[in-house]
Amino acid sequence: MSKIRVDSVYKIFGDDPDTALKMLKEGASKAEIQDKTGQVVGVNNASFNVEEGEIFVIMGLSGSGKSTVVRLLNRLIEPTYGTVEIDGEDITKMNPEQLRALRSRKMSMVFQRFALFPHRTVVENASYGLEVHRVPEAERIERGSESLKRVGLEGWDNNYPGELSGGMQQRVGLARALAVDSDIMLMDEAFSALDPLIRREMQDQLLGLQSELKKTIVFITHDLNEAMKLGDHIAVMRDGAIVQIGTAEDILTNPADDYVASFIEDVDRTRVIIASSVMRNPRETVSVADGPTVALRKMKDAQLSECLVLDRNRKVVGVVRDDDLARLSRERAESIESVINTDVPRSAPDAPIADLYAAAAETTIPIVIENEDGRMLGIVPRVSLLAALSGEDGTNGS
Numbered sequence: 075m076s077k078i079r080v081d082s083v084y085k086i087f088g089d090d091p092d093t094a095l096k097m098l099k100e101g102a103s104k105a106e107i108q109d110k111t112g113q114v115v116g117v118n119n120a121s122f123n124v125e126e127g128e129i130f131v132i133m134g135l136s137g138s139g140k141s142t143v144v145r146l147l148n149r150l151i152e153p154t155y156g157t158v159e160i161d162g163e164d165i166t167k168m169n170p171e172q173l174r175a176l177r178s179r180k181m182s183m184v185f186q187r188f189a190l191f192p193h194r195t196v197v198e199n200a201s202y203g204l205e206v207h208r209v210p211e212a213e214r215i216e217r218g219s220e221s222l223k224r225v226g227l228e229g230w231d232n233n234y235p236g237e238l239s240g241g242m243q244q245r246v247g248l249a250r251a252l253a254v255d256s257d258i259m260l261m262d263e264a265f266s267a268l269d270p271l272i273r274r275e276m277q278d279q280l281l282g283l284q285s286e287l288k289k290t291i292v293f294i295t296h297d298l299n300e301a302m303k304l305g306d307h308i309a310v311m312r313d314g315a316i317v318q319i320g321t322a323e324d325i326l327t328n329p330a331d332d333y334v335a336s337f338i339e340d341v342d343r344t345r346v347i348i349a350s351s352v353m354r355n356p357r358e359t360v361s362v363a364d365g366p367t368v369a370l371r372k373m374k375d376a377q378l379s380e381c382l383v384l385d386r387n388r389k390v391v392g393v394v395r396d397d398d399l400a401r402l403s404r405e406r407a408e409s410i411e412s413v414i415n416t417d418v419p420r421s422a423p424d425a426p427i428a429d430l431y432a433a434a435a436e437t438t439i440p441i442v443i444e445n446e447d448g449r450m451l452g453i454v455p456r457v458s459l460l461a462a463l464s465g466e467d468g469t470n471g472s
């Protein structure tokens with residue numbers, strides 16, 4: 075069962091949602107509806123699932139409906155149409171009591187500019203979420219202090235927010251969400267106001283925490299690099315609609331439309347494209363059992379001066395050169411084993427191609443992509459790396 079299920083949700087802001095909804099379903103655009111009826115389309119037919127323990131990123135331009143979606147998840151905003159389920163329960167049917175429990179126990183929120191109380195200490199701020207549902211003070215302080223430790227603010231408990239840098243204050247916000255220990259964290263541009271370096275630090279910290287705590291996180295951002303770094307799945311929104319949902323790899327290699335493509339222009343492609351998506355089959359390989367004359371002939375036919383040598387399990391033993399084979403052939407040697415160079419760069423299929431560059435710089439031998447038991451899956455020649463970097467291999471969809 076999915077942790078969060080959003081099914082065919084619409085949100086129209088204004089006093090005549092029915093007319094707007096009808097127009098939307100007939101295919102009118104957000105701008106058209108706003109022109110003709112004054113109603114604002116916040117969310118247009120959004121459906122998605124968030125699985126337990128994943129980071130689900132929502133990205134899109136300003137006004138595309140990201141914050142509205144997040145507020146629909148804890149019913150700070152009522153959907154005009156559609157259902158939202160948390161742990162299989164339809165929250166649109168919850169009474170105020172159930173809703174209060176949902177918001178205070180199951181979910182916590184972190185915003186872009188986290189409002190800390192200036193006259194409360196850091197630990198009081200961090201434990202504020204517990205005050206709301208009446209956890210005794212001593213326990214509150216203990217849990218607040220614990221979560222401050224988690225975000226790297228050990229020892230700052232009794233300082234005041236004004237004594238902390240912006241980045242540290244944002245950590246207090248994160249600590250506050252952690253102290254509640256809710257299953258679900260909703261993070262709306264939580265890192266967007268931070269300097270780039272601190273921002274990256276916070277991203278790493280979140281990933282570190284996540285590997286331990288395994289929360290279900292809905293994370294909103296404008297920034298594709300952030301989305302790619304954090305998101306197990308990414309949903310891209312435009313004019314209230316979700317135009318694409320997929321992994322970073324899906325979105326990068328197969329953007330649904332020009333809007334999505336325009337987002338991925340500035341991303342560091344080398345960190346998100348993985349080896350398996352640029353590898354190909356070698357033109358030819360030789361077998362360790364081949365004699366030098368047979369091996370040489372295969373290479374000549376394939377016009378290769380260097381060639382990978384495989385054993386019978388498709389494991390790469392090494393590489394041979396045509397001039398060495400020609401010599402062995404003249405000497406009437408029976409085996410090619412004496413000239414196999416075993417120094418071959420190797421990588422796993424899920425390695426980001428950034429990790430392959432160092433290997434590619436040192437040798438002309440293509441990088442061998444192999445699975446865990448050493449069987450060759452394919453190769454990545456140097457030229458493919460360069461092509462992937464520039465998007466000329468077609469992975470940018472254009």
Ligand SMILES: Nc1ncnc2c1ncn2[C@@H]1O[C@H](COP(=O)(O)OP(=O)(O)OP(=O)(O)O)[C@@H](O)[C@H]1O
Pocket residue numbers: 087088114115116134135136137138139140141142143
């Ligand atoms: N309370 C409201 N009343 C009327 N319209 C609203 C309200 N809240 C949001 N909207 C409209 O709904 C649309 C989506 O807004 P939303 O805040 O969800 O966008 P966003 O993607 O979070 O943008 P940003 O990146 O700027 O935070 C916008 O057109 C906005 O003007």
Ligand SMILES: [Mg+2]
Pocket residue numbers: 140141142262
């Ligand atoms: Mg927003």
